[in-house]
Structure formats: structure tokens, C-alpha cells
Amino acid sequence: MRIYYAHPVEIYHTPREFKEIEIIxxxxxxxxxxxxxxxxxxxxxxxxxxxFFYSLVDSxxxxxxxxxxxFVTAGVALEVKRALEQGKPVYRLDWRTGExxxxxxxxxxxxxxxxxxxxxxxIYLALDDVEIASIINNALSxxxxxxxxxNIISSITNSPEYQKKERIKESSNINILSRFYHWxxxxxxxxxxxDTGKLKDMIxxxxxxxxxxxMRSYILKTLKLSKTRYDYxxxxxxxxxxxxxxxRVLKRLCDDFKIPYVALEQHNAFTxxxxxxxxxxxxxxxxxxxxxxxxxxxxxxxxxxxYNKDPVLHYYLKxxxxxxxxxxxxxxxxxxxxxxxxxxxTGRLLNAIGIPYGPRAQNQPFVSFKRMDNSxxxxxxxxxxxxxxxxxxxVMQDKRIGMKISLTRAIDITDLLPKNFVSxxxxxxxxxxxxxxxxxxxxxxxxxxPTLLQAEFEELTRRHSRQIPIYAWRPPYPYRIQKxxxxxxxxxxxxxxxxxxxxxxxxxxxxxxPGTWKSIAFEKRYQFYLEHRGQKLTENEIEELHQIEKQxxxxxxxxxxxxxxxxxxxxxxxxxxI
Amino acid sequence: MRSMTRTxxxxxxKRIINDLFEHFKKPWILEREFKPYLQAKGYxxxxxxxxxxxxxxxxxxxxxxxxxxxxxxxMIYKPSGEEEEWGCMAHQ
Numbered sequence: 001m002r003i004y005y006a007h008p009v010e011i012y013h014t015p016r017e018f019k020e021i022e023i024i025x026x027x028x029x030x031x032x033x034x035x036x037x038x039x040x041x042x043x044x045x046x047x048x049x050x051x052f053f054y055s056l057v058d059s060x061x062x063x064x065x066x067x068x069x070x071f072v073t074a075g076v077a078l079e080v081k082r083a084l085e086q087g088k089p090v091y092r093l094d095w096r097t098g099e100x101x102x103x104x105x106x107x108x109x110x111x112x113x114x115x116x117x118x119x120x121x122x123i124y125l126a127l128d129d130v131e132i133a134s135i136i137n138n139a140l141s142x143x144x145x146x147x148x149x150x151n152i153i154s155s156i157t158n159s160p161e162y163q164k165k166e167r168i169k170e171s172s173n174i175n176i177l178s179r180f181y182h183w184x185x186x187x188x189x190x191x192x193x194x195d196t197g198k199l200k201d202m203i204x205x206x207x208x209x210x211x212x213x214x215m216r217s218y219i220l221k222t223l224k225l226s227k228t229r230y231d232y233x234x235x236x237x238x239x240x241x242x243x244x245x246x247x248r249v250l251k252r253l254c255d256d257f258k259i260p261y262v263a264l265e266q267h268n269a270f271t272x273x274x275x276x277x278x279x280x281x282x283x284x285x286x287x288x289x290x291x292x293x294x295x296x297x298x299x300x301x302x303x304x305x306x307y308n309k310d311p312v313l314h315y316y317l318k319x320x321x322x323x324x325x326x327x328x329x330x331x332x333x334x335x336x337x338x339x340x341x342x343x344x345x346t347g348r349l350l351n352a353i354g355i356p357y358g359p360r361a362q363n364q365p366f367v368s369f370k371r372m373d374n375s376x377x378x379x380x381x382x383x384x385x386x387x388x389x390x391x392x393x394x395v396m397q398d399k400r401i402g403m404k405i406s407l408t409r410a411i412d413i414t415d416l417l418p419k420n421f422v423s424x425x426x427x428x429x430x431x432x433x434x435x436x437x438x439x440x441x442x443x444x445x446x447x448x449x450p451t452l453l454q455a456e457f458e459e460l461t462r463r464h465s466r467q468i469p470i471y472a473w474r475p476p477y478p479y480r481i482q483k484x485x486x487x488x489x490x491x492x493x494x495x496x497x498x499x500x501x502x503x504x505x506x507x508x509x510x511x512x513x514p515g516t517w518k519s520i521a522f523e524k525r526y527q528f529y530l531e532h533r534g535q536k537l538t539e540n541e542i543e544e545l546h547q548i549e550k551q552x553x554x555x556x557x558x559x560x561x562x563x564x565x566x567x568x569x570x571x572x573x574x575x576x577x578i
Numbered sequence: 579m580r581s582m583t584r585t586x587x588x589x590x591x592k593r594i595i596n597d598l599f600e601h602f603k604k605p606w607i608l609e610r611e612f613k614p615y616l617q618a619k620g621y622x623x624x625x626x627x628x629x630x631x632x633x634x635x636x637x638x639x640x641x642x643x644x645x646x647x648x649x650x651x652x653m654i655y656k657p658s659g660e661e662e663e664w665g666c667m668a669h670q
Binding site for chain 1: 606643645659661664
């Protein structure tokens, strides 16, 4: 089955697009998703040339679209109409709830001019699509369709009361359409404390707006719902006290009383958390780096797990979590490493910026470092080098010293490979160069690199492009193929930095996270490399190198671990050097 | 499946690869660059596939992909100087 995924251009290559694709895959795991964003660079694929996109719609069996808070943007509307005319099933995707709803006719279609003016208004006012849609809908119902939408958008844009000045920043890590995490994105069984007094007032206002006599008659007579439902709402709302309420209950209550979900946020109905949660926090992206490297996010209701032998890295993690207001526990001794745990809500925020649940090699993250400010990007690279990097110091054949910095990441491409190839491969890890004898299979491998490593390489070259031409870098390449006992094929890729001036750049500009054991071991090796490179090493110097390797092995000494645990987690105050 | 295609000797491959990198004067060469060049030299599409893939298998080049616009393309990379001595993990 082929699915055409129609969505506003503003969503292309954003965490929201990542989430929407995740939802489509969840509903249709076997389907091929045709994403117009991937055809942007194709000749003739400009969005002004709708025929090209019509031909893509025509080649699909169904169409799934997303909109801006219920308003369908001009380009998406054309594609949806095309599919409807051909009698194809069309579904509206709500990325915040994960729901797909079949539609048979299209409403709230925006013209090109209206689409552009809504986008401009969102950026100017720092509101996301559901927030601005709620304001527009209120204005539309006030004017009862007598004022043109364009005029309404313009008057909203010019009203200072709507601008969220506190949200406006010089640089932003995430675009406005993915930036806010609303309460109804939470899983149904998550509970939040709600000011039931405010909720009761909102219900009363809605009932009078609907011309209803009482909640009782509305529930029992108008909606014809059960007495149990009425009794439950009465119980929930009594005493006007803050009360924990499950998200699924709140959503049902809003649906029953026709209260837009966003209204609960506008009335500050939550007392434990301020919704929507702003995801544009450097700390969240810094935490993401640790989780991408050494974390495990299993499901949306389970704690995130983080494993590492170095207590200092756990301390970094703790700091990031606490800055975000999340809860951290650990480190606890686990098999071969320490384990720390982070609350599931923080995990859901990480998921909202592009970190998927499940095995890392199978579920590749969404990553775009382009919007990141320099310090967040620098932190990402430092953390990655510390957690995933390997430093090799080698005496070469001519007795000169060489240093190699490598980063490796993996991707599961089982589903892209021919079944006979998968079954013919022996279990275990094999060298790519010695194993792959079919050029077509090799092409499949190189067409599908790990998204994170590829993004890291692109960003590294982009950030330093003024000093270093791209050709100076060695591009990432696949080096190992691995077949697991459950017949999954994983390809391991490496990014290697060998040239002296690039090694210097990595050490001087980035380095590793200060205070970690690996950063100390790196420092000692780099100093030796710096002092001796370009000259033939004497026997004494080679011995000196062996001593450094013995004194600062990559395996962290137990005594150092114990000391750091004591310093960082069993006493008060931040340690020196972090 | 590959038996119909021409097999190149190590010397032939080395010469072709060296000529290629000397011609382009850069360490990365995209397939869209080397293919027309080799076609002009008289090689067929099958022979060109054989050249880059055998050169990769023999460790003369690193064959990988790079993003050109939104599309990944095959490219070959020739390690030089200090990189050459480190070799390539794909063959280790």
C-alpha cells in the first residue's frame, strides 16, 4: 500500500513531521509513505507545479493529511481534493493525539494568501497552530462570518494582547509548529493536578453559551449519557479543589462539554505543570544528546534509563534533568555500569523533539542540528565524543605518532535487504569489505546511513566550513555488518578524524566533557601527540607512551569511580571541574 | 550474476583510480562526476560499476554516500597521507 502524506510545507523536516510519520507507521506498518518533502529538489517538483504532486497522489492508495489547528493550507487542500475526487480514502491526522479520522469533505480551507498570513501571524505572535486557531475561531464566531478571514488574521496579528513576548528568542532550537507540548499529547493514563474550580467555571460558561439549564439536564437529556457519567463529573468537580485527573478523563470531559482542549491551558487549569510546555530549551536538547548516546527510552510511560560507567557523566545528566524540572534517580550499580533513571514525562518531551522509543538501531531519531545555538551544538559534540567516541594513538611504521578520533553508530536495515541475502549471511559481525560481493546490496547499504551520524557529520563540516573545506574531511562509511540471532541486520558506520589539523580542531574547539575519566585520558594522550608528532619516536618515548596508556587506561579505575561517587552523589555541593 | 562483466587486474584498477583522482584533483568524487568521465574513456555502465566496487573491495577507495540536495549519491573517497596508513575499517 502507498500512502500520500500531505502536510504543510512549514512542517517539512521538523520534529512534527517526524512524529506524524511515526503515527502513520504505527497505523500502517507495512505501507510505503510518499512524502512530498523528499521531492522538493526534483526538477519540476516546485510546489507551484501541482501536476507533479497530483501524479504522486494518483500513484497512492490512500491520503493522510495534517493541517494547522483545523485549517487546511492551500497546497494540502488541492492534494486532498484530488484524492477525494478519485474516491480514495482520506484521513485527517492529529499528531497531538495520534488519531486518524476519515473525512469525506474538506472544510476550513485556506487560500494561499490566508495560509501565508496565518504562518506569519504564528511566527510574529509566538503562538502555535492550535493556539492561533482557537483565537481565530473565537473571532469568527463573534463576527458570525461577516468579516473576512484575512481581516480577522490581520487584526489578531496587530493586537498586542495576543503576542507572547516571553516566548520570543533571538535563536530557536525548534520551529514554532513543533515547539509546544500540550496537555492532550500526554498518554491517557497520565495524571495531572487540575484546579477543579476553574474547570467548573468553564463548564458553567459553556452550558450557558449552549443555552442549557444545568449540567444534569445537559448530560442526561441533551447528550443522553448515563447517570454514572453525571455522578462522576459531579464528584470530580465538587469542593473546587485541585485534584489529580487522568488525561483520558479530561479529554472526554472536554469532548462532552464541547470545550476546546486548548481552553484548559488558556485558563491555567493545571496546577502542577504549566501547559503548554515549551520545548525550546537548550537543556532539553543537551539531555537529548546523552539519551541518544547511552539512553534507552522504552515506552512513553516508562522511566528513561541511562547506562554509563563514569559517575561524572551521570552527574552531567542529573544537572540537565534538574534544570528542566524533571526527576532523576541514581546512579545505581547495574551489570557492568551504573544506571540512572529519569521520569517518563521528560522522556515524552524528548520524544516530542525527535527521539523515538525502542531500539536505537531500528528506530532512527529525527535530528537537525542546524537550528542549534553554538553552545548547545558544542555540548552535543562533547557529550557524544565522551560517550561514544574512541581515541586511538598509534606508533606508525616509520615510528611517527598518529592519532585517530572515531565515532561509530549503527542502523538496522533488515527490511531493505533481499531475504535470500539475509538468510545467507552467517550470524555475528563481519567486515563489510570482505562480506559484500554484490554491488547492488552495497548501494542499498550506503544509501541508508544512521541518521544521527550523518547529521553530525554534516553539521561538523557546516559549522567549520569557513576554516576547513568539506573535502578535507573523511566522509562516514559503513564498516561492519552484523546479523543477530533474531535475523536482524545492523550496519555499523564510522566517522573518522585522522588529519592533524582536524584532530587539533576537535581537541581545541570541542574536547570531551570536562571532569570525565575519558576526558582526562584523552588529554594525556593528546599532550603526548602534540609534543611528539612529526618526529620519529625513540625507544624511551615509546615507553613513555606505554606508561601513559597504563596510567590512564580507557577502562575507568575502580578507585576513581568510588571517589567520584562519593564526591558527587554522597555529599553536598557541586564538584570542581564540571 | 557478475560473471558476464569484465574483471580488472589490480594494476589496471590502480591506474584507472589514480587517473580519475588526478583528473578531478579532489579526494571526493561523486558518481555523477566519475561516470561520464569513465564513459568518455570507453567503459560501459557495467564496467564502471565493476571499477568502483572492485576498487572499494581492494581498499583503493572508500565507497560511501553523500547527500546532494535531498538525495543520497554514491561517491568515492581516496584516503591520502596520514589517512592512508590508518587504512579503512571496512577491510579490517
